[in-house]
Amino acid sequence: MFDLTLTFDNGPEPEATPLVLDVLARRGVRSTFFVIGEKLVRTRALAERAHAEGHWIGNHSWTHRVPFGERIEADTGEREIGTTQTVIGDLAHARRYFRPFGGGGHLDRRLLNASALDFLTAGGFTCVLWNAIPRDWSDPEGWAVRALAQCRAQSWTLMVLHDVPSGAMRYLEEFLDRAAEAGARLRQDFPPDCLPIVEGIVVRPIEDYVTRR
Template sequence: MFDLTLSFDNGPEPDVTPGVLDLLARRGISTTFFVIGEKIADPARRTLAERAQAEGHWIGNHTYTHSLPLGRQPDAAMAESEITRTQAVLGDLARPERLFRPFGGGGQLNDGLFRPSVVKHLEQERYTCVLWNAIPRDWNDPENWVERALDQCRTQAWTLMVLHDLPTGAMRHLPRFLDAAAEAGARFRQDFPPDCVPIRRGEVILPMTDYVSNLD
């Protein structure tokens, strides 16, 4: 038995996200979609995020361009604008508790996630920062990620998994993963493990040293 929170990064995508939403609706599973700001600026993709929200999923900020981890951005103002531009385009898609997930550059939890100025911005604007503890690399290995994901779930009591609703073919295997997880005793939930949330409503509640560069 284990708890499992699913999240989907880097969408929405017209050829993938509808199928993911259909499957989640059939299974009665609520998740969070951490979306890219420049994608939400496209009306067709925004409609998908609106559907996800209407069906009970949470919508979070995952930067505007997803081009370079914020801790590696050479310009502090650009790093902050990656967040603020996305939040502006999200508008009423955003939750009252502003959810933000940084770009990890391949899912890495290291000092590339933030600059000190970005942490200060998240505090001032009262964001909740959501990290992760499971990355099955579905974008990199779209045919063989399921067993890796299941192994990651079995190693901890509560998994916050990052998947990607991208046109890689990986989401064709999402039904198999959900079946196997349920058979293994997964309890699907929408909230986040406390150890994956270092900032909650602008308050730093877990050590951030390992996640912050010294660029500022």
């Protein structure tokens, strides 16, 4: 038996997000979609559908091109997080969920820079990390086996999947079938140890995720 929270990054994408929403709706599963701002302006209807169906909408930056820890500009927070939050608008969760990206799912100093950290704390954001990356983007046909192994290795898994047109989400239902057979309890909230910032307050050590220049 294990708990499992599903999250989906890098959408919305017309070729993938509807499929994910259909699968989740059939199974009565609610999750969180961490959206990219520049995609959201073109595909807002998908985020609106997700929100209407009980999923939470989180912020995953405006461009998702360069990890914040590798950026040197002083306005990263406003440019990448603030602009996206404005576009999310009334779809946002009250706790203002934000997920950084590190390239390949790494949890290290590439996640944030000082500008982003200051923006998150001043703006009352909740930073949502993860503890399982089955690399569905690089192994679209085989990720489900790895994902199940990651779930079995811990009591509560916060998994990152991607609603992008890689073909990986064709196997989402199969993964959920296997997880159910293994005793998974699906939930929407997040493990506390994956939340270093909660509503603007740093509640867990954060410096390992911040590059300061």
